[in-house]
Amino acid sequence: MKRTDVDEILRDALREEVSGAQPYLDELEERIVVELGERRPRLRAIDWIRQLAAPTRSARFGQLVVVGATAAAFLIVGLFASQFFEQQSGLPTGGGIRLETAQEARSGLQDVLFVVPAPLAASTVVVVGDFNDWEATPLTDEDGDGIWTTTIPLSPGRYEYGYLIDGRWWGEDPRADEYIQSFGEYSSVRYVGRGGEGV
Amino acid sequence: MYRVQDEVSLLRASLEGETEAWGEIISRYKDAVFGLCIGFLRNRADAEDITHDAFIRAYVNLRRYNVDKRFSTWIFTIAANLCRNRLRYRKNHPVGEMPIHLSGGTDPARALEQEERCDRVRAALGRLPYAYRAPLVLRFYNDLAYREISEILAIPEGTVKTRIHRGKAMLKEVMENREERDQA
Numbered sequence: 001m002k003r004t005d006v007d008e009i010l011r012d013a014l015r016e017e018v019s020g021a022q023p024y025l026d027e028l029e030e031r032i033v034v035e036l037g038e039r040r041p042r043l044r045a046i047d048w049i050r051q052l053a054a055p056t057r058s059a060r061f062g063q064l065v066v067v068g069a070t071a072a073a074f075l076i077v078g079l080f081a082s083q084f085f086e087q088q089s090g091l092p093t094g095g096g097i098r099l100e101t102a103q104e105a106r107s108g109l110q111d112v113l114f115v116v117p118a119p120l121a122a123s124t125v126v127v128v129g130d131f132n133d134w135e136a137t138p139l140t141d142e143d144g145d146g147i148w149t150t151t152i153p154l155s156p157g158r159y160e161y162g163y164l165i166d167g168r169w170w171g172e173d174p175r176a177d178e179y180i181q182s183f184g185e186y187s188s189v190r191y192v193g194r195g196g197e198g199v
Numbered sequence: 200m201y202r203v204q205d206e207v208s209l210l211r212a213s214l215e216g217e218t219e220a221w222g223e224i225i226s227r228y229k230d231a232v233f234g235l236c237i238g239f240l241r242n243r244a245d246a247e248d249i250t251h252d253a254f255i256r257a258y259v260n261l262r263r264y265n266v267d268k269r270f271s272t273w274i275f276t277i278a279a280n281l282c283r284n285r286l287r288y289r290k291n292h293p294v295g296e297m298p299i300h301l302s303g304g305t306d307p308a309r310a311l312e313q314e315e316r317c318d319r320v321r322a323a324l325g326r327l328p329y330a331y332r333a334p335l336v337l338r339f340y341n342d343l344a345y346r347e348i349s350e351i352l353a354i355p356e357g358t359v360k361t362r363i364h365r366g367k368a369m370l371k372e373v374m375e376n377r378e379e380r381d382q383a
Contacts, residue, residue, distance in 0.1 A: 006371050007339050010324065013317035014340040017243075018234045024247050025233055029225035032254050033218045040216035041261035123355045133256055134280045135263075136353045167330065167354035169287075185287055 109153040110192050114139060115175060116148045118165045127152075129161025136164065156193025162186075206270055214261055225254050228271065231341055232278050238336030239282040241325040242289075249285055253278040275341065276351045279333065286329060323373035331366035334359050 018025070114127045116139060125148040126136035132152070139148035160180065162171035169185055176188030206227075212220035232253055236246035257264075257277050264273050324332055337348045345363075349356040 006320070006367050006374070009316050009320045010335065010339045010370070013320045013324075014234050014238050014336065016317055017237050017321070018230050021233060021237070021243060021247070025229050025250075028229050028251065028254075029222035032225055032251065032258075033222040035255070036218045036221065036258060038216070039218075039259070041214055042259050124353055126353045128280060133260060133277075134284055135260075135277060136280070164353050166358060167352055185290070 108155050110156070111151045112154045112190065112192055113175075114150050114152065114161075114163075114173075116163050116165065116170070116173070118146055118148050120144075120146045122146070122148070122165050124164075124166055126164045127161055128164060129159055131159045131161065139163075154192045157191075159190050159192065160187050161190065162188060207266065210261065210264070210266070210270065213258065218258075221254075221258050224270075228274055229254075231271070232274060234340045235275060235278050235336060236282055238324065238340055239279065239329070239333055240285060240289075241321075245285050245289070249278060249281045252281055256281070269347070271341075271343075272347050272350055275337070275343075275347075279337075279351050282333075283329075319374045319377055320370065322377065323370050326373055327366060327369055331362050331369060334362045335366045335370065338363050 116125050116127075118125050118141070125139040125141070127139060127150065128134045128136055131154055137150060137152060139150040141148045161173075162169055162185075163173065164170070171186040171188055172179060173188040173190075175190070177191045178189045179186045180189055181187075206224070209220045209224050213224060229250065233246060233250045236249045236253075237243060240246050240249065253274065257274050260277075264270065324335070327335070333352055334348050337343045337351060338345075343351070345356050345359045348359045348363075352359070354362075
């Protein structure tokens with residue numbers, strides 16, 4: 001048997017399996033379209049800001065109205081609160097409203113550091129977890145010392161994850177809060193915010 | 200309506216929430232994604248689940264797709280990662296491989312021979328470790344370049360080449376051993 005035969009047989013074998021599944025595949029798009037219904041792709045924060053910056057569409061005008069109304073509401077509540085606390089404590093509160101609002105805006109996300117001491121020969125290190133839908137987020141080792149790092153902004157919660165070092169699974173991160181072994185291999189778990197350090 | 204549209208237009212329409220455009224994307228890629236899944240997983244029910252999930256996840260996360268890259272690479276990466284998770288799950292929750300009965304060609308003897316060869320290669324593929332099986336499927340079923348396979352599986356290009364070379368040798372060996380056993 002020639003090597004090229006193996007390639008061709010493999011290709012034919014998989015094509016046959018795909019043909020055999022046509023009853024399932026024939027209606028796949030219809031089923032998924034129905035399931036998606038009115039659902040739209042998730043909007044990332046940066047896209048949302050970009051959309052706001054583009055004033056041409058009426059839908060974006062609607063978003064501006066919502067943002068404007070929210071900001072006005074915060075301002076009014078803040079003004080009342082500042083007057084109330086000024087009366088209560090007698091201390092000056094200039095700037096307090098802005099600081100509080102900025103903290104609230106930031107409180108959603110925390111920069112979480114992922115660090116892997118990989119073998120020096122490693123050429124690709126990625127982290128996969130439920131925070132990135134198990135898609136690879138690459139780590140970098142710019143100084144070549146074998147310590148690969150990346151920072152990912154995450155909102156408070158519990159996250160399962162692991163690393164792929166040159167494609168090999170490594171799920172026992174020493175920085176993890178706990179480990180789980182539900183799928184036969186270890187995965188790491190990190191708690192961000194609410195009692196977990198996150199970083 | 201969408202048949203004549205280019206892929207980027209379909210993806211833009213999908214981003215705007217036009218699920219019919221996404222349906223057209225699915226119809227273009229479903230065979231390739233399903234072939235990848237069944238090649239990786241060696242189980243039809245799991246391959247159907249993962250194919251379905253991959254298209255749902257890709258749609259929901261469509262804004263993360265970088266238009267400078269090939270869409271096929273992105274959807275294959277999602278499918279490959281979902282397959283990996285399913286295989287991890289299957290280590291603790293094993294199921295048997297489902298027999299797949301296929302129709303033959305016009306010449307019964309030739310069809311039988313072809314079917315036997317295909318059965319042998321499928322059985323051999325199922326015995327290969329995932330690390331070798333995945334690059335073989337991407338190379339010979341999905342017709343991808345080494346660079347794309349490297350990106351999808353998050354392994355260096357050199358490792359992809361090595362695994363394909365060794366994987367083919369292993370596949371051939373397993374098939375030949377089975378042939379000898381059948382003849383004995």
